[in-house]
Amino acid sequence: MISLEDAREFVLDRISSLSAVEVPIAEADAMVLADAVVATEQVPPFANTAMDGFAVRSADTTDVPVVLDMVGTVAAGSTFEGTLEAGQAIRIMTGAPMPAGADAVVMVERTVLAADEQSVEIEITVPVGNHVRGAGEDVQPGDVLFPAATLLTPGHLGVLASVGVRAVEVIRRPRVGVISTGDELVDDDRPLMPGEIRDSNRHTLLALVAASGCEAVDLGIAVDDPDLIRRAFLDGAETCDAILSSGGVSMGAFDYVKVVLDEIGDMRWMQVAIKPAKPFAFGLIGDVPVFGLPGNPVSSMVSFELFARPSLEIMAGQPRSPLPIVAAIADDSLSHSADGKTHFLRVMGRVEADGRWHVSRAGGQGSHQLTAMARADALAVSADGAVIEPGDEVGILVLG
Ligand code: AMP
Ligand code: MG
Numbered sequence: 001m002i003s004l005e006d007a008r009e010f011v012l013d014r015i016s017s018l019s020a021v022e023v024p025i026a027e028a029d030a031m032v033l034a035d036a037v038v039a040t041e042q043v044p045p046f047a048n049t050a051m052d053g054f055a056v057r058s059a060d061t062t063d064v065p066v067v068l069d070m071v072g073t074v075a076a077g078s079t080f081e082g083t084l085e086a087g088q089a090i091r092i093m094t095g096a097p098m099p100a101g102a103d104a105v106v107m108v109e110r111t112v113l114a115a116d117e118q119s120v121e122i123e124i125t126v127p128v129g130n131h132v133r134g135a136g137e138d139v140q141p142g143d144v145l146f147p148a149a150t151l152l153t154p155g156h157l158g159v160l161a162s163v164g165v166r167a168v169e170v171i172r173r174p175r176v177g178v179i180s181t182g183d184e185l186v187d188d189d190r191p192l193m194p195g196e197i198r199d200s201n202r203h204t205l206l207a208l209v210a211a212s213g214c215e216a217v218d219l220g221i222a223v224d225d226p227d228l229i230r231r232a233f234l235d236g237a238e239t240c241d242a243i244l245s246s247g248g249v250s251m252g253a254f255d256y257v258k259v260v261l262d263e264i265g266d267m268r269w270m271q272v273a274i275k276p277a278k279p280f281a282f283g284l285i286g287d288v289p290v291f292g293l294p295g296n297p298v299s300s301m302v303s304f305e306l307f308a309r310p311s312l313e314i315m316a317g318q319p320r321s322p323l324p325i326v327a328a329i330a331d332d333s334l335s336h337s338a339d340g341k342t343h344f345l346r347v348m349g350r351v352e353a354d355g356r357w358h359v360s361r362a363g364g365q366g367s368h369q370l371t372a373m374a375r376a377d378a379l380a381v382s383a384d385g386a387v388i389e390p391g392d393e394v395g396i397l398v399l400g
Contacts, residue, residue: 001273004342008307010268011282012320015289015311018172018241025160030213031170032317033150039143041163042136047098048076051131054089054111054120055102058128067121070113074099089120098132105131139163151318171317176209177217177236178202181247181257182295183224200370201246201300205293208304209244211400214312219243222257229260237264237285241315244308247295250279257292265290273384275341276367277303289315296367302344302379305397325381325395328357330388338385346376347396359396 002010020034049055060068068089074080076095084090084101091113092098092105104126112121139145145159146152152170160168185199186192199221209216217240222232229248236243248257249269258281261267267283267290277299281292291308293300306323314320328349336343349359359380363372378396380388388394 001271001278001340004272004274004306007270007272007280007282008310008323010270011289011291011307011311012314014282014284015314017317018174018315020169021172022167022169024167025157025165028152028160028168028170029154029157031152031173033146033148033152034169034171034317036147037145037160037165037168039139039145039163040141041139042141043139043162044133044135044137047135048095048133049092049098049105049131050094050133051105051107052093053091053105053107053109053131054122055084055092055099055105056089056122056126057084057086057102058104058126058130060086061104061106061122061125064125065121065123067114067119070118070120072099089122091120103128103132107131149317149319171315172241174214174241174312174315175217175239176214176312177219177240177243178205178209179219179232179236179243179245180221181224181229181245181255182221185221185223185247187221200297201293201295204297204301204370205244205246205304208301208309209312212309212312213316224248224256226256226260229256230264233260233264233285233290237288237290240288242288242308242312243285243290244293244304245290246293246300249281249292249294261285261290261292267292273341274302274306275339275343277306277344278341280307282307294367297370298346298367298373301370301373305379305399306344323397325397326357327393328359328378328380328396330360330380330392330394331358331390332360333390334359334361334380334382334388334394335386336382340384342384343382343386344379344397345382346372347378347380348375349377349396357396357398359394 071088073091074096075093080099084099110123180199180202186196187199206216219236222229248255265283265285269281279294293303346362347359348362352358362376378398381395
């Protein structure tokens with residue numbers, strides 16, 4: 001058996017970032033910048049008011065209360081033509097440009113507008129710049145807004161839009177093909193014949209791929225026939241950036257997947273010291289990474305989390321990072337007797353009132369018992385022979 005750390009290192013050492021493309025910002029969420037973005041516009045583009053109120057000259061508010069002549073109104077999106085003179089006020093709405101001559105804003109709550117709207121009483125003294133948002137206070141032309149390798153989030157997209165950037169250079173979204181292997185698999189609603197089961201892995205894996213920000217490509221079921229398996233994998237290698245297959249990586253006598261992949265790819269077959277998901281294969285067909293995930297449904301999902309997800313993140317331009325394991329409190333016993341493996345137990349849990357994750361077993365822990373995995377919020381990491389009793393701390397890998 002190979003340790004999980006060694007297996008991950010073997011895989012991640014062979015993964016690299018894809019090439020860059022230009023995409024409209026509307027499509028760039030969760031993608032990674034290939035180049036730094038430099039601002040060519042300032043934000044805010046002009047001095048404007050942060051409050052609804054009255055634009056005034058600060059010097060007019062030294063002795064209050066004071067009554068000023070109302071000479072106009074300016075709303076967001078319009079401008080005041082002319083200059084505010086001493087003794088005058090202009091009604092102004094949040095976001096509207098500061099009129100020439102005005103240097104402060106008095107919030108509407110500290111004013112009394114005359115019934116004829118010809119004058120306004122100002123109740124407080126305000127300093128120069130009061131409630132004024134200066135031009136360029138957030139962004140200056142020439143500012144490096146975001147460096148290369150920034151993972152774009154909704155906030156980033158808003159900033160890009162605010163400076164007039166319509167498209168960005170980002171790392172391409174990986175196209176990831178998903179193949180199921182096995183003679184027993186059925187993917188329609190007909191009654192099962194003896195020995196048949198329904199293909200669940202492909203549906204799970206396609207959704208996991210899509211949820212991790214990649215383009216999921218359904219490559220179908222390759223039945224246990226060498227020619228069909230070869231064609232499915234070669235098709236995938238031609239049209240995709242990576243392939244995930246499930247099944248056929250264990251010791252089964254009819255697993256042609258192994259034979260075919262060894263013929264068309266450069267594969268390493270592993271027995272990883274973990275439970276579930278011990279059998280795992282990784283290799284390259286040409287330069288396309290192939291992840292041979294185990295067939296058992298829970299195992300294929302766990303294997304995806306440990307090997308495929310971090311690889312797809314690197315392909316999409318994200319940095320290589322350790323497994324994001326966080327501390328939780330075990331509400332159940334998560335102990336297991338020594339068998340040479342680290343166990344990834346399916347647990348339900350959430351952040352409780354004490355501000356910490358609390359987890360308990362999500363149900364049957366067999367690698368075929370997908371319901372517990374579906375219910376699980378996290379995988380609890382139970383080291384070989386670990387004693388983890390209720391109230392003890394345990395590391396968990398939170399599932400998306
Ligand atoms: P294998 O790795 O091909 O030996 O398969 C291990 C177990 O997983 C067997 O019980 C298979 O029937 C099951 N299995 C393989 N592929 C799938 C799949 N796509 N959906 C559900 N179960 C599967
Ligand atoms: Mg099989």
